[in-house]
Amino acid sequence: MKLDEGQASAIRRVCVIGAGVMGAGIAAQVANAGIPVLLLDILPKSGDDRDAIAKAAVARALKTDPAPFMSPQAAKLIETGNIEDHLARVADCDWVIEVIVERLDLKQALYHRLDAVRRPGTAISSNTSTIPLVQLVGGLPESLSRDFMITHFFNPPRYMRLLEMVTGPATDMALAARVAEFCDLSLGKTVVRANDTPGFIANRIGTYWLQHGVNAAMDQGLSVEEADAVMGRPFGIPKTGVFGLIDLVGLDLMPHINASMKASLPAGDAFLDTLREVPLLSKMIADGYTGRKGLGGFYRINREAGKIKESIGLVTGEYEPSKSTSLPAALSRSPTKLITSTDRYGQYAWSVMGATLAYAASLVPTIADDIVSVDAAMRLGFNWKQGPFELLDVLGPAVVARRLEAEGKPVPELLRTVADGTFYKVENGQTLFLGVDGRYRPVERPAGVLLLEDVKRRSEPLLRNGSAALWDVGEGVACFELTSKMNAFDEQIMKLLDKSIELVKQRYKALVIYTDATNFSAGANLGLALFACNIAAWGEIETLVSSGQRTFKALKYAPFPVVSAPGGLALGGGCEVLLHSDAIQAHAESYIGLVECGVGLVPGWGGCGEMIARWTATAGMPKGPMPAVAKVFETVSVAKVSKSAAEAKVLGFLRPADRITMNRDRLLFEARARALSLVEGYTAPTAPEFRLPGAAGRAAMNLAANSFHRQGIATDHDLVVADNLAEILSGGGADLVDVVTEKQMLALERVAFMRLLRTGATLDRIEHTLETGKPLRN
Structure with a gap:
């Protein structure tokens, strides 16, 4: 994973000793940050492979759900070995994390062995949650005690943001600060300093x-x-x-x-x-x-x-x-x-x-x-x-x-x-906050942390309605915040986004789209859509689709940079707003996807065209109209959602130049910095023109869908939805040599969306999803 610029650290290589569930999970999170890891364990009791335990741990982690790795590629950064043959490799590491069984005698024996092979100044820490630091360092050389600390990760290490750090009287606090900075910036942890007491905090x-x-x-x-x-x-x-x-x-x-x-x-x-x-x-x-x-x-x-x-x-x-x-x-x-x-x-x-x-x-x-x-x-x-x-x-x-x-x-x-x-x-x-002495002190945020909740305490919104708000987040940047239930897109959001674009044109340098909420956006408000269908308000639905297309294109072609900063779910319309942004600064735990096919619909706010444009521009993509279209069909037709921001790059929802923030608390700050970096000399993008595969391409996509249907993977209605998607991606009735404009792509989306919305099978899917939170396979 390529992290944001400025996240470099003095820690370039990490060793984890102990390949159990926690040790393997910690190693995986270090690898998720793009840092090479040496994972060591004891010798197996049987067999010829002396590295079998560590190797098995990595293999098991690749199959575990929820996944410790943000992408399978991260696992390649882990080198496996054992403490009998490979302990000397610790000399190449800047931080060694001990994650072995909770026995003081075994831990101290390992520390003495580590001290003989490590470079002076290499950080040594224990992941213990039960043994006090004063006992861990008892009898150890002063030089080792100086470089020793406790770094208590919580399970699973990828998803739990807390890391408790315990230092002792002899600990080199500058070294502890470097480890804490690495855990914060590279591993995405909130480092809480705990005292050396049982169970910590x-x-x-x-x-x-x-x-x-x-x-x-x-x-x-x-x-x-x-x-x-x-x-x-x-x-x-x-x-x-x-x-x-x-x-x-x-x-x-x-x-x-x-x-x-x-x-x-x-x-x-x-x-x-x-x-x-x-x-x-x-x-x-x-x-x-x-x-x-x-x-x-x-x-x-x-x-x-x-x-x-x-x-x-x-x-x-x-x-x-x-x-x-x-x-x-x-x-x-x-x-x-x-x-x-x-x-x-x-x-x-x-x-x-x-x-x-x-x-x-x-x-x-x-x-x-x-x-x-x-x-x-x-x-x-x-x-x-x-x-x-x-x-x-x-x-x-x-x-x-x-x-x-x-x-x-x-x-x-x-x-x-x-x-x-x-x-x-x-x-x-x-x-x-109240101190133990009875005096109040300010809650300090670390440098590089900007939270919208803090902005809200000291200012009033520039614009607001029941579903969204616009805030001044400093340095000439405005922040558009979604506030509806699950941040689902509705008419109110589109109206305020239109107003926000006009206001930013007049008074600001750039716009960031962001929320402090757990999830960026669950997509369009399906409840309102179902209600409108039940009263046959087809005209109102089509107006909402058209206005959404118009608003997202206004965002795309605005005369200022737009940076979206998702975290958590960014689905359907929540994904489409990302696709219309100049850049994306995504939290590492972003789950992005165009999921409309799962509820019997197709992307309706420009997602199809934007995805084709992204894949067409991807380095190494074969020439011709079909390769990019096939990639989009493969992803969108099965409502595929990335399991991380790293995977979102693989699926094309994020571009190679889009950046990833590991620490959620730093996301808004880094998105604002990204937006400001685009201001000088900014020009809005030009509208793309598409050369699409026409009728032959549509037939090829339907052939693939029918193959899944014969295998029992796709349902009858999946074929109907897939054909509507294939119609859009192939250019409708366009011939292979015809140029399809962005406006024509939007029209194809609109027609297919409304056609599917009138089918009983799609309405059944929407209703079932709203009631159960799960897709209906009909």
Whole structure:
């Protein structure tokens, strides 16, 4: 992967020792950044291949879903070996990451061996989550202690953004800063500095929360579904809640973490009060019910009964069909109302979250120097929407403190310090946080980080309606933000985009299209389209298609540079707006595709022509009208979506010159910089003219589709959709020697789109997708 310019680092080669799931995942993420990796493990117990363990780890990672590699090509950057034959190669590495079994004696033995072969100043770190740094470096040479640190990745390393870094009194802080910079810029991690305490930050609080959640559910007689419904979305926590998350990480991991905590935590720590023998859990592990990686866990899929989802009874220990649990609407939307409710759900919510938030407050500054680090660790390590102190501000710190006191429970000093105030506040557009000394300090962003949420705190939008907004993000650049549900394109977005183009012409140098939301855009608003079809408002639908085409072309031919900055999903219309931009600065985790065929439609806002133009201009593409068209048909007809920004380049959604940002927090800053780099001497592109393959090309594409149909891969309606797509890509009725203009391509898209929208099979697909979130194969 080619990273953005300026992301160079002093770390040019990395060694990972330990090729288990975590070690292989870390090696894969380093390779995703385009950095060569040496992956070493022990010798196998049998066989002639002494590198078999590391080789098998890479092969396994290439088959794993979700994929550790952003592209298969990244795997080629990993060199495999073993610690008996190849440890001397560490001398060529700038950072060595130890990811072996959690045994202090084995780790220290390895460190002594590494010290004999490494270059002085080579960073050595452990991925441990249970052994304190002071123990890891005990008895090691001073020169090694100076270059040693803990870098705790979260699993899976590609997708989890948190990296906890722990340094010791002897650590060379300049070296630690270089490693942190590499993790930030090249690996895309948010580096949170943790103190050298058991479990560091996220696991210390998160495991306490999980343990408390299990205990309280059993004590209060809640089912696993009820507990997860309470502990999930009402608090901005993933719907896995407590039991679903334990299934995900593995039930067998919990006893190991608990044993480590018991051995290392000081007497009187509240965590110790949660530790108890749970016979049900022990029996599940013994029987192989270790979670998703095993036969199942608290939830399982009973395939013998026809793939029925089941859950275990916490009292009976027997599996029964899982029952969906929905909280009353008022409670599901408000954590404050939920936690103060007197029903069983409210009692469970308070017993778990009240204790967890109090525990978190009691740990600062022990586990981290400030509350900002704790909140970041829980957001990024456990995917909480808000960290503990942000949640306390929602609930009211004084309210929580008074309730703890009324129940005779300890009130943490930090809760007494905040008193009737809040842990965060905004003054003059700047977010401040409460320090342990009772003084407020600004939340500092690292250089190169620009968040739209910060812009919003200190300014008003230039333009706004119910689906989008335009912001001034500084240096003469405006930012167009999508704000509709799933950022789906609708008439309101098109209207504001038209207005934004005119405003940027008059007052700004460039435009960036970006959102802080998890997903860039899920495409067009299918719900509105289905409603319009049901009332036969065909004219209104065609007007929306035409206006979308007109707006996207106005964007393309605007007299200023346009840079789109996607992250997450960029589908359908969300992909088409990228295709009409001068440049794309994509987050590495961008999932881009023209998916219209999956719902029985074709791209309608210029996507077909733009994709043909991209493939035609691709270096090495064979000459003639058919090769580029075949590439587009191959991708669009099956609604292929890239699994990363790197793969989006392979599929043609990103061009070779488009850039990739690894750290999501840096995306807007780098998109703005990219836009500014295009300003001087900018001229809008000229409209393309297409030479398309005509009737023969259409026949060839249909032949390919029919082949898939005979194999049972394509359905009857897939053939209808594919033929409409082939009609557009072949130029309609154009002859092979005819020039097809961009305007004619748009007309072909419009006609095919409206024709398909009038078919019952397409309407069935749209309705099914809206109801289930899954495609209908009809």
